[in-house]
């Protein structure tokens with residue numbers, strides 16, 4: 001399927017910093033807009049319906065799936081998440097290129113539908129730092145954090161399937177890398193190149 005604009009997918013384990021990075025990216029790249037997903041999880045912290053997510057019941061979500069209203073959807077950390085067609089199409093109609101902040105399963109579904117989409121995987125600099133970020137965010141219960149950290153092992157192992165890999169150690173560096181991706185697709189950010197340049201990080205994450 002072809003779209004009248006570009007599609008960028010940003011995936012990462014929970015807490016690696018993709019929302020932080022995408023928010024900063026949008027401030028620097030006003031031609032981009034982020035699609036607001038639907039989820040069955042409860043709002044956390046200051047989240048408001050229609051801003052961070054469209055919060056819906058499992059019944060509503062399943063009806064939307066049955067009606068073919070999602071480009072992709074997945075079960076992540078015990079809840080359903082999906083990218084609605086209408087959310088993406090509305091942004092494209094406004095002349096925006098679109099960023100999807102979704103998990104790796106959804107990212108691979110998007111690649112099937114839209115082969116031109118660019119898939120970016122964000123890695124944390126270490127497991128310890130990932131745990132600290134999740135705890136430091138202070139918005140999830142300890143058992144939720146434990147589940148997300150456990151799931152992160154399998155998620156990180158999917159990085160090789162993505163077009164680009166960015167290590168979110170320094171936020172400034174990671175933002176510069178993400179801006180480079182949306183502008184010119186640099187080979188320096190391919191999985192193999194990043195593994196060669198950052199063997200310590202890849203070894204620490206068991207990706208060597």
Ligand SMILES: Nc1ncnc2c1ncn2[C@@H]1O[C@H](COP(=O)(O)OP(=O)(O)OP(=O)(O)O)[C@@H](O)[C@H]1O
Pocket residue numbers: 012013014015016017018019020021133134136137168169170171172
């Ligand atoms: N480069 C960084 N250095 C230090 N802290 C960071 C960095 N990037 C993000 N953080 C912090 O880490 C925490 C998690 O970041 P964020 O919420 O953006 O993660 P996420 O990947 O979007 O998580 P989720 O998938 O659960 O929504 C936040 O408190 C954020 O401020």
Ligand SMILES: Nc1nc2c(ncn2[C@@H]2O[C@H](COP(=O)(O)O)[C@@H](O)[C@H]2O)c(=O)[nH]1
Pocket residue numbers: 011012013014037038041072073074076077081082083101102103104105106107
């Ligand atoms: N496949 C999809 N995954 C999504 C979507 N929106 C968010 N997500 C991913 O879910 C987890 C958890 O998010 P959280 O807000 O509960 O911390 C994270 O990896 C998100 O990227 C979506 O529409 N589709």
